[in-house]
Amino acid sequence: MQLSTAPTVGRRRRGNPDSQGLLGVLSVCATLLQLCAGCPSECVCNSLEANCSGRSLVSVPALTSLPEGTHTLLLANNRLSSLPVSAFANLSTLETLDLSNNYLDNLPSRLFRELSNLSDLSLRNNSLTVLDRELFRGLTLLRRLDLSLNGLAAVPLGLLDELQGLTWLSLAGNRLHALERATFEPLVNLQHLELGMNPWECDCNLRDFKHWMEWLIYRGGYVDAVECTLPKDLRGRDIRGVPVEMFNYCLQLEDENGGGAGSTKGGSPPCFRGTAAPSSEGAVVRTEAELPDCVKQRYRPVSVRRAIGTVVIAGVVCGIVCIMMVAAAAYGCIYASLMAKYQRELKKRQPLMGDAEAEGDQEEKQISSVA
Numbered sequence: 121m122q123l124s125t126a127p128t129v130g131r132r133r134r135g136n137p138d139s140q141g142l143l144g145v146l147s148v149c150a151t152l153l154q155l156c157a158g159c160p161s162e163c164v165c166n167s168l169e170a171n172c173s174g175r176s177l178v179s180v181p182a183l184t185s186l187p188e189g190t191h192t193l194l195l196a197n198n199r200l201s202s203l204p205v206s207a208f209a210n211l212s213t214l215e216t217l218d219l220s221n222n223y224l225d226n227l228p229s230r231l232f233r234e235l236s237n238l239s240d241l242s243l244r245n246n247s248l249t250v251l252d253r254e255l256f257r258g259l260t261l262l263r264r265l266d267l268s269l270n271g272l273a274a275v276p277l278g279l280l281d282e283l284q285g286l287t288w289l290s291l292a293g294n295r296l297h298a299l300e301r302a303t304f305e306p307l308v309n310l311q312h313l314e315l316g317m318n319p320w321e322c323d324c325n326l327r328d329f330k331h332w333m334e335w336l337i338y339r340g341g342y343v344d345a346v347e348c349t350l351p352k353d354l355r356g357r358d359i360r361g362v363p364v365e366m367f368n369y370c371l372q373l374e375d376e377n378g379g380g381a382g383s384t385k386g387g388s389p390p391c392f393r394g395t396a397a398p399s400s401e402g403a404v405v406r407t408e409a410e411l412p413d414c415v416k417q418r419y420r421p422v423s424v425r426r427a428i429g430t431v432v433i434a435g436v437v438c439g440i441v442c443i444m445m446v447a448a449a450a451y452g453c454i455y456a457s458l459m460a461k462y463q464r465e466l467k468k469r470q471p472l473m474g475d476a477e478a479e480g481d482q483e484e485k486q487i488s489s490v491a
C-alpha cells in the first residue's frame with residue numbers, strides 16, 4: 121500500500137511542477153499572443169506604438185489586427201511608393217502617423233478618411249508632386265502636418281479647408297513659386313509655418329499671400345525665410361522685407377487689364393525688362409539703393425498719364441465755364457448799351473415833358489416792346 125501510494129504521490133508531486141510550468145509557459149504565450157497577435161512581423165509593437173520604420177518595406181504590412189487602441193504608427197525610412205486606399209482603414213484611434221523618407225508619389229484621395237483622431241502626420245521627404253484637394257478632408261484634429269522635401273508645385277485651393285486645428289505646417293523644400301491667400305485662410309490656429317527652400321516668384325501672384333503672412337506674424341505666428349528667386353531684382357531677398365509699395369503696380373495692372381490680371385500671368389515684376397538683358401550672375405544681387413529708382417521708373421508713365429488726364433478734364437471744364445461767362449457778359453453789355461441808346465433818344469424827342477413818372481411809364485413800354 122505504502123509502496124503503491126508513495127510513487128503516485130511522488131508522481132503527483134513531480135507532476136505538479138511540470139503541469140504548473142506548462143500552464144505558466146502556456147499563459148505567458150497567451151499573454152504574449154494577446155499583445156503581439158496583431159503586430160505585423162515587420163513591426164515592433166510596444167505600448168500602443170507600432171514601429172515599422174527602417175525595414176525596407178515596399179508595401180504596407182497588414183494593419184487590420186494592430187493591437188487595439190494603437191495611437192502611433194511609424195512607417196518612416198522604407199521604400200513605399202504607393203499605398204492602397206484602404207491602407208489605414210479602421211485605425212480611428214491613430215494619433216500619429218509617420219510616412220517620412222519613402223518614395224510616395226501619389227496618394228489616394230480617401231487614404232486618411234477614417235483617421236479622424238489623427239493629430240500628427242508626416243509626409244516629409246517623399247516624391248509627392250500633386251495632392252488631391254480632398255486628401256485631408258475630415259482631419260479636423262490635425263495639429264501638425266509635414267509636407268517638406270517633396271516636389272509640390274502648388275497647394276490646391278480647398279486642401280486645408282478642414283484643418284482648423286492645425287498649428288504647425290511645413291511646405292519647405294518643394295517647388296512652390298506662388299501660394300493663394302484663400303488656401304491658407306482656414307488655418308485660424310496656425311502658429312508655425314515653414315516655407316523655405318522654394319523657388320518663390322515675388323510678383324503679383326504672391327502679393328495677397330504676403331498680406332496674409334503679415335497678418336499671421338502680427339497675431340504672433342512664425343514664418344521662416346521666404347526668399348525670392350524671381351524677379352532678379354529681388355533674388356535672395358526675403359519677401360517679408362520687400363515693402364508693400366513694390367506691389368502697387370499690381371493694382372495698376374489690374375486696372376489696365378480690367379481687373380482680369382489674376383488670370384493672366386500676374387503681370388511682369390517691377391523693372392523686369394530693364395534687368396533681364398544683362399544676365400551675368402554677378403549683377404544678380406542688386407543693392408538697396410538701386411531699388412527705389414527701379415520702382416519710380418515703373419510708376420512714372422502711369423502717374424504722368426493720370427496727371428495729364430486731370431489737367432485736360434480741368435481745362436475743358438474751365439473752358440466751358442469761361443465761354444458761358446463771356447457770353448453772359450457780352451449779353452449784359454449789349455443790353456445795357458441798347459437801353460442807354462433808347463433813353464438818349466427818348467430825351468431828344470420829348471425834351472420838355474421831363475416828368476419822372478411819364479418817363480418811367482415810357483421806359484417800361486419801351487422795355488416791354490424791346491423784350
Ligand SMILES: *[C@@H]1O[C@H](CO)[C@@H](O)[C@H](O)[C@H]1NC(C)=O
Nearest residue numbers: 164169171172173174175194
Ligand atoms: C523604430 O525602429 C527603428 C528601427 O528598428 C529605430 O531605429 C527607431 O529608433 C525606432 N523608433 C522609435 C520611436 O522607437
Ligand SMILES: *[C@@H]1O[C@H](CO)[C@@H](O)[C@H](O)[C@H]1NC(C)=O
Nearest residue numbers: 183184185206207208209210
Ligand atoms: C473594418 O472594420 C469593419 C467592422 O468593424 C470590417 O467589416 C471591415 O472589414 C474592416 N475593414 C478593414 C479594411 O479591415
Ligand SMILES: *[C@@H]1O[C@H](CO)[C@@H](O)[C@H](O)[C@H]1NC(C)=O
Nearest residue numbers: 189212213214215236237238
Ligand atoms: C481620440 O483621442 C483621444 C485622446 O487624444 C481619446 O480620448 C479618444 O478616445 C480617441 N478617439 C478615438 C475614436 O480613438
Ligand SMILES: *[C@@H]1O[C@H](CO)[C@@H](O)[C@H](O)[C@H]1NC(C)=O
Nearest residue numbers: 197198221222223245246269
Ligand atoms: C530622404 O529619403 C531618402 C530615402 O528615402 C534618404 O536617402 C535621404 O537621406 C532622405 N533625405 C533627408 C534629408 O532626410
